[in-house]
Amino acid sequence: MGAVRSAFHDECDRLGAVLRTLDRSDLDRPTRCAPWTVADLLAHVRTGAGRLADMLAAPAPGPAQVDAAGYFGAAKFLPAVDAARIAAARDQAAAGDTGPSPGRTGAVLATDFDRAWRATLTAVDAHPADRVVRTRHGDAMTVTEFLRTRVVEVGVHGLDLAEALDRPPWLTPTAARVIADLLTGGQALPPDLGWDRLTLIGKATGRSPRSRTEQQALDTAGIRLLAFGG
Template sequence: MDPVRAAFSAECARLTEVLTDLVDADLDRPTDCPPWTVVELIAHVRTGVGRLTDMLAAPAPARAEVDAAGYFGRAKFTEQVDADRVAGGWRDALRVDRAALAAEVDRAWRATDAAVAAAPPDRVVRTRHGDAMRLTEFLRTRVVEVGVHGLDLAAALDRPPWLTTPAAEVIADLLTGGHPAPAALGWDRVTVIRKTTGRAALTAPERAAIDAAGFRWLAFGR
């Protein structure tokens, strides 16, 4: 199995396991992705992991025009795009069966995995933003989606992070452009991901170490 597909499957399966343990009161907790609650964030993730089924059913663009790093460019985080994203999360949450969230997420990601497995390796897809991307590159963004929001959910639920090793490797590699963080920082991959996505603030010594090393990472919106 392709490492990106393996990471997607591992992280989605782990999220599904976590969701089976939630009680109704958990779903109404606030998250660090305001204004969403836990159930709204889960609904957003479920939609995100299921996008590829429709994308692969549509005609393929002639060629890829952007990679995963380009997909997360600042143009994707304009005020209007962000407002549409928030509204979409609310709409998705209204349609979910709160008692069957785990099953819905499980169906969504497994349908995506089956569609990816059946597609040619060089398949190009078009995203909801209009980008033409290679299938593997878009799937890389789905690993980011489920893995990073998994960190958000863990924080909201007062649980230790459950990020899987395969997903952490894919996400950290993308967010840092394939370069390791300065060794002096002593960051593990979860810390790298939290720092690069703004989920943990940089201290002054960390900023100094990053600047001294010339370390740069991908601009990323919440």
């Protein structure tokens, strides 16, 4: 839990600092997560970062059934589920602090985002690391494993936001380590690939392509990267 908690804290804190620099025009930019704008994607990230507080307020459902890798299964990316996720973020952005009012800027978003992720950590700190929660998809997971998925959400979508805003990636070292370990199952990459963690995350999540030579190196080493929805 210690490493995962630190990663979540660091990545959310970094994103909050970025939000404070955004103006209204930044929020209207398109992202690679079509049809979401920056405002839509931020609404999605904010909801995900704050979800665990409510989950921990509910009764524990019983023994854990999946870990973080199992959480990112094909069922989360079915067309109907994906459509609902897209619509929810757009509705939240339109109704909340990312709405069309010209007075709503990144500073306002940052305040709301900080409140959400800090509430999550407060709730996490009040429970044991093996406390089981039920996700909105019905999965029973330990709080540590679900928090690991939140690191992935904030960190990977942070890469999408950085691209949309024409800024260098701000992925923190603690979050990069947690995400990379999840994507590789903790296995060491072949040294000849020459990938750092940021490159690995981009290649594994489809943000940048893998060459045939790179895939062959992974296959030879027996490494099957976690593929979201695969």
